[in-house]
Amino acid sequence: MTIRGWLGGLALVIFSWIALLATVTIMSDQQEDLLFIFPAQSVLRELPEGVAVTDKGKFWMTVKSEETGVALEAYKAGTLLVLPAGLAGCFAFLD
Numbered sequence: 001m002t003i004r005g006w007l008g009g010l011a012l013v014i015f016s017w018i019a020l021l022a023t024v025t026i027m028s029d030q031q032e033d034l035l036f037i038f039p040a041q042s043v044l045r046e047l048p049e050g051v052a053v054t055d056k057g058k059f060w061m062t063v064k065s066e067e068t069g070v071a072l073e074a075y076k077a078g079t080l081l082v083l084p085a086g087l088a089g090c091f092a093f094l095d
Helices: 004-026 070-077
Strands: 033-037 053-056 060-064 083-084
Touching: 004 070, 004 083, 033 070, 070 083
Parallel strands: none
Antiparallel strands: 033 060, 033 083, 053 060
16 A cells, blocks of 8 residues: 555544544534534624633634533534534543
């Protein structure tokens, strides 16, 4: 296999992982912390009450909420990508 093949495979794995995370975020709606990638300017006006911005950068924003449907509302407001933030990961059982 060539380097181009390996790089293409790696890009496919990364894209698939991000797509899976985005799908699980919408389908499960169980995450309290969310990461908005390229949030729209109007995203804060469109979100339900009780949503708190915990951190913000130029191209991203993390929010915390116990409300349901926040990820879907962020997409409706024009956010490009919504991912779960602050996941414990596979080693959460060690705590």
